[in-house]
Amino acid sequence: MPSQMQAILWAEWRSLMHFRPREGAAGAALAGLMALAWYALWCLLGAAAYSFVTAASVEKLARALPRVLMFVLLYWQLSPVLTASLGASLAFEKLLVYPIPFRQLFTVETLLRLLTSFEIIILLAGVSLGLARNPAVPAWAAVSAVAMYGASNLLLSAGLRQALERVLARKRLREILLLVLVLSAAVPQVLFVTGIPGWMERLWAAPPLEWWPWTVTAKLALGARWPLGWLIAAGWLALAWWFGRWQFARSLRFDARAQSSGAYTPRLRKAWVDHLFRWPALVLPDPMAAAIEKELRSLVRTPRFRLVFLMGFTFGPLIWMPISFGREQAGSVVVSNYLTFVSAYALVLLGDVTFWNALGPDRSAAQFYYLLPAPFSRILAAKNLTALVVVLVEVTVVMLACLALRMPLVAGKIVEAYAVTLTLSVYLMAMGNLSSVYYPTAVYAERSGSPGSPARFRALLFLLYPVAATPIALAYLARYAFSSGIAFYLVLAMAASLGAIVYAVAMDSATEAASRRREQILAALGEGGGAVDAWGGG
Amino acid sequence: MAESQFAIRVRDLRKLYGGKPAVDGLSLEVPRGCFFGFLGPNGAGKTTTIRMLIGLAPPDSGSIELLGLASPDHAMEIKRRIGLVPDESLLFDRLTGGEFLEFVGRMYGLERRVARERAGELLALFELDGERGKLIAEYSKGMRKRASMAAALIHRPDLLLLDEPFEGVDAVGARLMKELLQTLVREGVTIFLTSHVLEVVERLCDRVAIIHQGRLVLEGIVEELRHGDETLEDLFVRAVGAERTLERLEWL
Numbered sequence: 001m002p003s004q005m006q007a008i009l010w011a012e013w014r015s016l017m018h019f020r021p022r023e024g025a026a027g028a029a030l031a032g033l034m035a036l037a038w039y040a041l042w043c044l045l046g047a048a049a050y051s052f053v054t055a056a057s058v059e060k061l062a063r064a065l066p067r068v069l070m071f072v073l074l075y076w077q078l079s080p081v082l083t084a085s086l087g088a089s090l091a092f093e094k095l096l097v098y099p100i101p102f103r104q105l106f107t108v109e110t111l112l113r114l115l116t117s118f119e120i121i122i123l124l125a126g127v128s129l130g131l132a133r134n135p136a137v138p139a140w141a142a143v144s145a146v147a148m149y150g151a152s153n154l155l156l157s158a159g160l161r162q163a164l165e166r167v168l169a170r171k172r173l174r175e176i177l178l179l180v181l182v183l184s185a186a187v188p189q190v191l192f193v194t195g196i197p198g199w200m201e202r203l204w205a206a207p208p209l210e211w212w213p214w215t216v217t218a219k220l221a222l223g224a225r226w227p228l229g230w231l232i233a234a235g236w237l238a239l240a241w242w243f244g245r246w247q248f249a250r251s252l253r254f255d256a257r258a259q260s261s262g263a264y265t266p267r268l269r270k271a272w273v274d275h276l277f278r279w280p281a282l283v284l285p286d287p288m289a290a291a292i293e294k295e296l297r298s299l300v301r302t303p304r305f306r307l308v309f310l311m312g313f314t315f316g317p318l319i320w321m322p323i324s325f326g327r328e329q330a331g332s333v334v335v336s337n338y339l340t341f342v343s344a345y346a347l348v349l350l351g352d353v354t355f356w357n358a359l360g361p362d363r364s365a366a367q368f369y370y371l372l373p374a375p376f377s378r379i380l381a382a383k384n385l386t387a388l389v390v391v392l393v394e395v396t397v398v399m400l401a402c403l404a405l406r407m408p409l410v411a412g413k414i415v416e417a418y419a420v421t422l423t424l425s426v427y428l429m430a431m432g433n434l435s436s437v438y439y440p441t442a443v444y445a446e447r448s449g450s451p452g453s454p455a456r457f458r459a460l461l462f463l464l465y466p467v468a469a470t471p472i473a474l475a476y477l478a479r480y481a482f483s484s485g486i487a488f489y490l491v492l493a494m495a496a497s498l499g500a501i502v503y504a505v506a507m508d509s510a511t512e513a514a515s516r517r518r519e520q521i522l523a524a525l526g527e528g529g530g531a532v533d534a535w536g537g538g
Numbered sequence: 539m540a541e542s543q544f545a546i547r548v549r550d551l552r553k554l555y556g557g558k559p560a561v562d563g564l565s566l567e568v569p570r571g572c573f574f575g576f577l578g579p580n581g582a583g584k585t586t587t588i589r590m591l592i593g594l595a596p597p598d599s600g601s602i603e604l605l606g607l608a609s610p611d612h613a614m615e616i617k618r619r620i621g622l623v624p625d626e627s628l629l630f631d632r633l634t635g636g637e638f639l640e641f642v643g644r645m646y647g648l649e650r651r652v653a654r655e656r657a658g659e660l661l662a663l664f665e666l667d668g669e670r671g672k673l674i675a676e677y678s679k680g681m682r683k684r685a686s687m688a689a690a691l692i693h694r695p696d697l698l699l700l701d702e703p704f705e706g707v708d709a710v711g712a713r714l715m716k717e718l719l720q721t722l723v724r725e726g727v728t729i730f731l732t733s734h735v736l737e738v739v740e741r742l743c744d745r746v747a748i749i750h751q752g753r754l755v756l757e758g759i760v761e762e763l764r765h766g767d768e769t770l771e772d773l774f775v776r777a778v779g780a781e782r783t784l785e786r787l788e789w790l
Contacts, residue, residue: 003644003647003650004644004645004647006644007641007644007645008645010641010644011630011633011637011638011641014632014633014637014641015630015632015633016632018632018633018634018673094628094630095645096592096593096594097592097593097594097617097622097624097628098617098642098645098646099613099614099615099617099618099645099646099647100645101614253596523675523676
């Protein structure tokens with residue numbers, strides 16, 4: 001292996017050895033368990049594919065294999081795009097100053113792609129091993145064809161990643177693309193409920209085209225004596241290699257700063273928008289008003305916030321619509337509480353950028369809060385109030401979106417949506433204040449695809465959301481048990497009161513922790529990276 | 539082929555950010571073995587120029603020649619022969635200082651043993667050896683700059699590009715760095731330095747260039763550019779047209 005490649009891998013290995021999870025042992029263990037469960041699931045799938053392929057007849061395999069291989073290609077290429085999680089990549093800004101040959105950089109970058117969709121490699125390995133053990137199939141042909149197919153996919157994904165990253169460097173385009181990608185994730189939901197359109201069914205049932213890579217690979221893997229097929233497979237591999245190299249070379253020449261620097265904004269528009277941010281001073285004294293104004297300005301200028309805000313009233317209604325109004329769902333709980341469900345979902349989305357890691361977007365500038373002649377609780381309260389305002393605006397927009405879609409909304413349900421979302425907000429913000437001081441992590445506002453909360457903490461959210469929702473669930477239980485709206489609102493009012501107490505206690509604890517852990521907090525918010533960029537998109 | 543007498547030669551360099559020129563038609567020649575000061579107010583285009591020189595930001599137009607080699611055609615050879623202390627950190631936070639220097643040495647093609655030996659010597663020279671086990675993430679700003687300087691020297695470059703190298707460095711460290719740089723210039727290394735500390739530039743540099751709003755406004759030997767007993771600070775203020783009287787704020 002060339003020495004510079006060795007050096008990069010060695011540096012990354014050393015960095016990993018020095019890594020200590022900031023989220024503590026519990027968070028790391030939970031994240032580890034979830035990753036284990038995820039890959040165990042894929043191992044099961046790989047084992048199932050292995051046992052099916054080992055015993056299946058050639059006729060059966062001839063029908064199934066092209067489809068499995070097509071799924072492999074689609075998953076491998078599209079899953080990083082759809083999840084906007086582009087995976088680990090070389091930190092070009094840090095490495096380009098060194099005399100590293102293009103070939104070495106390209107090789108390391110391509111190998112890193114193995115990590116992005118490792119689960120599909122597990123599945124492909126299962127298929128490949130199964131074919132090799134199947135007595136009706138020549139092992140050498142199966143292994144060679146599937147290996148060529150895997151290599152083509154790897155190179156194609158390397159090229160696609162580079163192309164996508166350059167697109168994502170363009171501010172507006174990035175946001176639009178991410179929104180489209182996110183919205184497209186709702187398509188399977190819609191199809192599941194509305195049924196697959198006829199043209200799609202015909203397309204699926206039609207015999208696959210001869211020259212597609214999955215068709216060629218399947219035929220070759222099953223032992224077809226087809227020299228032209230090997231040539232076509234080699235052609236696909238060469239094409240993927242050329243595409244990967246071409247895109248990588250373009251990325252090396254790409255100046256992200258030039259693309260992300262904003263165009264000139266006319267003064268008139270700025271002045272008009274400026275008035276919108278000044279309302280806190282009309283209703284609150286400084287420094288609270290100033291802090292809220294700062295938060296609002298920062299949020300609106302943060303691509304990630306704009307994305308999740310848009311998702312709240314576009315993706316939210318779309319993803320809940322099939323569940324609520326699809327076949328055999330009429331009159332369900334989700335239908336009668338559609339607006340509440342969509343609003344709560346929007347709140348969950350907003351939490352990532354507003355309260356789970358409230359200090360993250362400030363990064364090392366957070367030290368300013370420690371210099372202020374105001375208690376730290378005031379800062380957290382200002383951030384929470386801003387989040388609350390944003391949530392109220394979001395619920396309103398969601399309601400308008402539902403009305404525009406002619407959803408059956410009544411006044412009572414609108415009031416309920418506001419009441420439930422605000423009560424839930426109180427609990428989530430109480431937890432968010434604690435997570436902000438115990439699990440702070442620097443957030444780079446320009447990355448729309450990257451989540452705002454630390455990776456390991458996100459695993460904990462699966463536990464925290466049900467806990468926060470329990471008091472509200474009790475209110476619904478009361479309505480169900482007593483068939484009474486009054487009972488619902490009484491229990492909800494109690495839940496809100498309890499939430500206020502929880503919030504106050506959590507705020508005291510968070511303020512105390514912010515003071516005690518100030519060094520750790522500032523160090524965590526000021527931390528940078530290594531030769532390979534952290535996992536994340538955009 | 540005869541070696542070019544210029545370590546840096548740029549012609550009509552131009553770079554736009556968001557439609558606005560960050561560097562606008564810059565032409566510059568830096569002789570070999572020269573201690574060259576590249577000055578300018580904040581946002582004048584100094585860092586963008588350095589980013590273009592090292593190939594991190596491709597210019598929109600113009601040509602760059604470093605050590606007689608055209609960029610980007612001979613990018614690999616150029617990179618092998620230059621050292622960089624950037625304004626922003628290129629350090630890898632989760633490595634120790636020694637590990638980082640060894641990594642950089644190996645990236646420049648040094649044998650692992652040589653890289654490790656030089657890393658140890660540079661750590662000692664820059665007084666970072668007392669902190670061997672410390673991660674770079676835990677370094678102070680001055681220590682980070684010293685580590686950057688050590689990394690820029692590990693392969694013994696012919697041309698050093700230094701962007702604010704003394705920022706955050708204490709007086710002892712700064713003195714050590716200055717002496718080292720002067721020694722390197724005496725041995726034929728060319729140094730291209732940007733700094734806002736004009737006293738340092740005045741004391742170290744043979745030649746200076748002043749850039750303002752992306753354009754070169756002044757260039758030459760320091761002594762020849764000065765009028766009478768004018769200091770470099772006076773010269774700088776005159777060149778960028780920033781002379782103004784201090785208006786007293788009543789509340790201050």
